[in-house]
Amino acid sequence: MGAGAAERTHGSVQRIRTGGGVPLLEARHIVKRFGDNVANDDVSLRVMPGEIHALLGENGAGKSTLVKILYGALQPNAGEVLWKGQPVTIASPAAARALGIGMVFQHFSLFEALTVAENIALALPKGSDMKSLSARIETVSADYGLPLKATSRVADLSVGERQRVEIVRCLLQNPELIIMDEPTSVLTPQEADQLFVTLKRLADEGCAILYISHRLEEVRAICHHATIMRRAKVVAETDPTTETVGTLARLMVGSEIGEVTRSKGTPGAPRLILKALSLPATSAFGVPLHAIDLSVAGGEIVAIAGVAGNGQSELFDAISGEREAPQDGMVTIDGQPVGAHGVNVRRRLGAAFVPEERLGHGAVPGLKLSENVVLTRHGTGEGIASGGFTRFGLAGKIVEAVTHRFDVRKGPPDPEARSLSGGNLQKFVVGREVDRTPGVLVVAQPTWGVDAGAAAVIRQALVDLARAGSAVLVISQDLDEIFEVADRIAVISRGHLSAPKPAEAMSREEIGLLMAGGAEKTAGGAHAH
Amino acid sequence: MRIELVRRPEMSRTMMLVSPLIAVGLTVLFAAIVFALQGHDPLTGIFYFFIEPLMSSWSLEQLVIKATPLIIIGLGLSVCYLSNNWNIGAEGQLTIGAITGSILPILYPEFVSPIVAPLMILMAAAGGAAYGLVPAVLKTRFGTNEILTSLMLVYVSTLFLDWVVRGPWKSPQAFGFPITVDFNESAVLGSFPVGPLYLNASAFIALALVVVLAVVMRSTLKGFEIRVLGQSPRAGAFAGFSARRMTSFAFAFSGALAGVAGLMVVMTEIQKLQPVISPGYGFTAIIVAFLGRLNPIGILIAGLVIALSYLGGEAIQTSMQMSSKVATVLQGMLLFFVLACDTLILYRIRLVSTRSTQEQARA
Known part of the structure; x- marks a missing residue:
């Protein structure tokens, strides 16, 4: 079952990480099937503390499935997950949060008619006081360069601001690992740059980030390590800063991609x-x-x-x-x-x-x-x-x-x-x-x-x-x-x-x-x- | 050992045909159990319920008479349900259609002509369609839930029928009974010999409607529009179809057919109006439409099967002194098994051995 790919994977792991200590999160030989479809086929992944770890792959490569397993939204058919070296069963997203794993989704899970503070309160344990929560939201968000007003209604916020709400909600639970699913797909280039500053700061403080994307430029710019998936398998691990966009794309797609040829047109009526x-x-x-x-x-x-x-x-x-x-x-x-x-x-x-x-x-x-x-x-x-x-x-x-x-x-x-x-x-x-x-x-x-x-x-x-x-x-x-x-x-x-x-x-x-x-x-x- | 449902990539055409047969088989099996629990010989019960009604020409004619309104109404409802409009009020449209269709023989009893019957059918269709349009307009204009409004209008219509036959349309010769005058001979539908049977004209109309609707659904743009709007209103709008107009069309169409069915019950069985004209054909036709998986040919078969269960219920009552409720139980079981077996169209069953289950649990 994919012996060639596995060998290559392990080879590169050893090349890049020698004596790295205990991984914060490790997934070993994960298999997940949906009917006849194998979405994850013997997938292994190691995220170190304080690392921005890219999970790269085309749509349908199995990234989302793997992430859902790590966040407790899906259970694997085989394989195990280790948290700080200890085997764990992540039965639900709540269990993931209890361990210290937070997630920012690609499609936001916010109620538009509620305020920022109300939305965040919904995710926290019951009985938190709204006033002190609002104050905490504003300090944390200002602190990390994600300014938010706790009393704004979500419907009035831009997409970038909504994402901030999701991130702040995550941060308030003091996570040690944040999973981000294509966070920049909804941002302007400037908003994305702002996000990168925040992510780097979080990583410096020791929080690990599992960063899912297919935008290779930004992966090269901010990620320390990349795991690349193709057709349900891990096909490579690499240090993205030593790769070019072209070599990353080749790993992702598995072949050269034809370029679009475009001659200069002459517009008519x-x-x-x-x-x-x-x-x-x-x-x-x-x-x-x-x-x-x-x-x-x-x-x-x-x-x-x-x-x-x-x-x-x-x-x-x-x-x-x-x-x-x-x-x-x-x-x-x-x-x-x-x-x-x-x-x-x-x-x-x-x-x-x-x-x-x-x-x-x-x-x-x-x-x-x-x-x-x-x-x-x-x-x-x-x-x-x-x-x-x-x-x-x-x-x-x-x-x-x-x-x-x-x-x-x-x-x-x-x-x-x-x-x-x-x-x-x-x-x-x-x-x-x-x-x-x-x-x-x-x-x-x-x-x-x-x-x-x-x-x-x-x-x-x-x-x-x-x-x-x-x-x-x-x-x-x-x-x-x-x-x-x-x-x-x-x-x-x-x-x-x-x-x-x-x-x-x-x-x-x-x-x-x-x-x-x-x-x-x-x-x-x-x-x- | 564990049973798993595995999703098929596509609907299975074979299972679409086989699953109703499995359902009927399971119903017969469980009917036997019900008979045994009631202290009767299962085989005798099955014989009287499922087979005896098919053995005399009289009961075969009864079967057709009962199946005809169920099929006609079921056809109309299938268009509603396929286009995602939930008309539960066919019984009401049936009642109003029967009333408007009876205007000529009741108010103009001396008008005797070959065109009376066709005119009556048209008027019944118009009345049923108009009554069906009420929940449609409420839905498209005000966003009301058509399930509730169409259902509530059933009670309005049956009370209206009750008032009409006790009040303005009561026959002077009825000695105070709440009935109208008897229809004249040009206002009733005759029967025609088919082999050893005499079948009512309404049965031929039902058969013609089955054929027409089958062609419409399979190979016309209107049928395509009905299917598209039912499955995906957004894609329907992209195709240039209007979901609002479809709601009105579907309710008017099913209302018209229910109205025609209601009038035909009156023209063949009762030949006058009275407070109760239908044993709930408009509701039973909902089961018929789904048993026939909203397909015209399927509805033809389902109508006959449900009619058989009516006759079978009467047969076990008279021959075996069993409660008529048993027939209702068997109808319910049939619907249950049909819906359950539908799962097989999109899923296949996989048996997982206990060993691999344990392996997975360990993982």
Whole structure:
């Protein structure tokens, strides 16, 4: 069972750590199965006190499973966990916290309607006095460079501030090990830098940090040690500071990744125009759109950067027509004002859309792929639904074409969408639209949670589509992706969109400032309210 | 030794067909146990309950008469449940449909013409649909829970029927009984010979509806829309379908079919209105819809099976002097086993030997 990988692992452990003392946390030969799926296959991991330890791997490599086992949320099928050299059973997250293990989740577990102090009190033993707790929250948070007001309502906080609440909640329990699951995926570059300062300080004080990420630059910058997982196994351990981003990526993916080739495009006439697109928020915690102006020409890719939850999904719904705008003129597709028309009217004009959520929005999990082709292409005038009857045979041919062109790996010829892996389903969902050669393609998070190989295929398809004359709008939180594909970049912040600028003229720092609210000023300047 | 459920990557097509058969087999087995516990010979009980009703042409005709409304209502409900609209009020829509469908023969008894029966059916459909739309509108406009409103409207409708037959529509020749005038001959449905049996026209209408709905669900865009919106409203909106319009459509459609079924009960069995016209067909049809796994052909079979359990219950009552409650117990067991066996569609059973269990416990 993976003897080669295990050998290599142990070899490098000895190379890097000689005489390191007793590990704070050690996992030995962990095996975890879900049905026929092995999520962790003989995984071993050692975290030393005061160490920032990176756990690297692509989505689906088994990182989250391992971490859930260490935090007591899952029980392993085999293997053992040692805490300070003693074998322990971590039966629940409460047991983990009692040992001194804290965790900051990727998806926050906060109640939006409660205040910071109330949210934190929920995680602490009962009977703590709110007043003294509030004081402690403010001292601890100020002390670690994570300023927070204990009385603020969580709903009013930015994503970065919400993360601070999670971290402070963790710190108040005096942990010796903090597990952080992709903490920077929701932060602006500046907020991330701030977080790194805090993490380094915690490590200097002797607190160990298990840092899960697939962002290699930051792992190189702050981590002392890295354990790399691929396909449920530990494939390498290394000191990330001695590696390059390229060598780390190769360890993670197991092969070289094709680079996206992009020639300089010549933008043609505008094919997608948004003009003073404003929409009120639909719920108390939704984001309103403020007078958004944007024009995407045939032949170019425009990318919209932004931290999650700043109006991206609202903007996507308004462009796709899932939510109709009050006036037709707010959205124009190939010269036709369609703002107050539905999604199929826009599709008939040659527009195509790929939403962020693959399962449950872009595709119905329990339907076959051919039926999922009908989902978005029944109203395009291609004859998939004629006279009220659906032609699943024709849809099946499209499945074949998409499968072939995008290398979608699937078992049976026409499986249910839910049986595909995330990357393969994403290739299918993008391919289903690109296969039409749409004049306008709007795609949100095109490679979210997709392995590097599939991501390269998808990005290349977007570039090729644009170069063939289509207007492509990419809404993404991944700056690496944006710089890889975009000709022009705009930034969305609290429902305001900054004026797009050529990608060459944009730096990460500038994007960071715009994400942190700068976009509101530039947009506000163009349209004084 | 331990039993584990292991999730299958996909639904098993084989198990979709086999699991109801397993369920029926288990029900027969447990029926035998129930009969034995009651102090009766299990084999005799099984014979009278499951087989005797199938042996005479009279009871086969009864079987079809009982199954017809269950199938028609179940078909309508399947559209509701597939599109994630929880209509529990088919009994009410049945009652209102029976009332609106009876307007012509009760208020215009001398209007005798071949078009009376078709007109009555249309009016019953309209009445049932309108009554079904009430919870739909309350849901789409005000966000009320359709399970509660549709159920509560059942009581409103049955009380309304009670008032109508005791008050304005009471027959002057009824000597104070709460019944309306008898329907004229153009307002009742006749029977046709099929082999040795005489089957009522309503049975053929039910069969036609099964075929039509099977085609609609399998190969039309409307059927696709129903399935998509039921499974994933967000994806449905992405496809350009409206969940609100679907709610109204599903309630109107199932209300119309329930109304037609209610009228057909009146046109075939009773031929007038009276305070009670249905032995709870609208509620039993919920079981039929799920037993038939919301599939038109499945509902056809399930309707016949449930009708058989009604007749079987009567048979063990008369032939074996057993309580009629036993039939209810067996219906409940059948539904229980069907739902339990559904697990096999998405999961397979794995037997884990005790040794590996111990190993895992040790780990």
